[in-house]
Amino acid sequence: MQTFPRLTAVFGVPVAELTAASIDRAIANQVPEAGDLDWKQMLYPDTSEGRGELAKDVAALANASGGILVLGVQEDGSSRASASTPVAVSNSETERMQKICQHLVRPFLPGVKVRPLHLAPTSGYYVIVVPRSPDAPHAVVNGNKGHLLSYPLRDEATTRWLGEGEIAARYRDRYASRAENGAALDRAHAEGVARLTTGRPWIAVSLHPSVPAYRASGAHVLAAIDGFVSSWVQYFAPPTGPFIGSKKVAPGVRRAMVTGADDYRGSASEYPHAELHYNGAGFAASPVLTIDDSGALSAVVEQNGQSARIPQDLMEFYLFGLISLLAHHAVNSGAANDCELQAQLVLPKFPANERISRSSEMYGPVSWSEGSVMDEYERVREALPLATQGTPTRITMNLDELVSSPRMVVSAAYTLATDILGEFAIANPCVLRSDGYLDLSRTMKGRRAEFAQWAKKHHLLDLP
DSSP states (O other): OOOOHHHHHHHSSOGGGOOHHHHHHHHHTTOBOBTTEEEESSOOOSSHHHHHHHHHHHHHHHHTTOEEEEESEEEOTTSBEEEEOOEEOOHHHHHHHHHHHHHSEESOOTTOEEEEEEEETTEEEEEEEEOOOTTOOOEEEESTTSOEEEOEEEETTEEEEOOHHHHHHHHHHHHHHHHHHHHHHHHHHHHHHHTBOSSSOEEEEEEEEEEOOOOOOSHHHHHHHHHHHHHHHHHTOOTTOTTSSOOEEEEOSSEEEEESOTTOOSSOBOSOEEEEETTSOEEEEEEOOEEOTTSOEESSOOOSSSOEEEEHHHHHHHHHHHHHHHHHHHHHHTOEEEEEEEEEEEOOEETTEEEEEOOEEEEEEEOSSTTOOOOEEEEOTTOOOBOSOOOOEEEEEEHHHHHHOHHHHHHHHHHHHHHHHHTTTOOSOSSBOTTSOBOGGGSOHHHHHHHHHHHHHTTOSOOO
């Protein structure tokens, strides 16, 4: 969700936490309108003109930097808030305005929130939150048949209509922005992978938001990211999540470098590693434990010429954790709207020749008698070894959905894992499910209780 730092400073609280008292204080302080703030004295009439006016004001903010409309506040001749004029508040009115935003703005504008702020049971203010849109320019549907489109823009404290040349330029910017976001995602991923050690397998994820955040650098930002990672580990990380143990946060170029190594020197990390960009983008990777000749999990790939044995269930849990970390970082930074996610299984390389990837095989938990618990690993049947580096796979997800629903993180991880496992000729993940739940029957008995407790807490088990 876009955080609107200027509005947070104006109201003293984040936009998502505005109350009727927040609006009353703004009125007392005679806060002026601006490019991200529009006072409205009354409700939009339920007429063709009124509906069109609401759609125009919403599209105008989306075509600029985003912002809020506040209904129930009178302004004076200098566009400053001057008096409270409470409007009727009801579920039907909230739904009516939400539908107008959905149906009269083209293309569809996700993320618009209509929030009532009650002064009394049936009266108060409305706050309509409009995110900055990567799909701008947005048009307002005019005419009885919806064939006429007009393009508004919030320009300082006024709204105007875009001219033909401006509309053409905005469309060019839309498509150029998408290409630039994809290129930025590739760069972040390549830079992150280049800092990993080559002697062991890694699962690596990168994320780039369609609406990046605007965030300054400095020690206070590093401290905020350090606190964020600690909070994420405490409340959201799965038992195998990165940075559950020790972590260190160091400054990088327009990013914070987060590592599990106490002596991190900028490259060749052997521990969980993340690069959390100040604009909400990021890269994160976890080394994947392998299975040694005795069947035990090991942090070292045996140098016996055999394939590296990768435990499929752990790889899937690592993938979930990395996606969750990056999505929460993006929203915490103020990024908004959709994001592109890219994941890759990075295979180990031979110490004697780091240009050659080591053949790797996928192993899954098995039980040797029907009804018994999974107690050891076996190579996944009919799976093929992979001797070349895994191909990065990419999907688009909504950031708000990823941070508000762990099931959406599971769904995203399922889609990415399916592509990764497809290179081993494996059809489906063993733990991740397409419906957003986890199948813990395919995990090793030694970790099942711990995972079950965590999954139940986050409603990731399909319980009756």
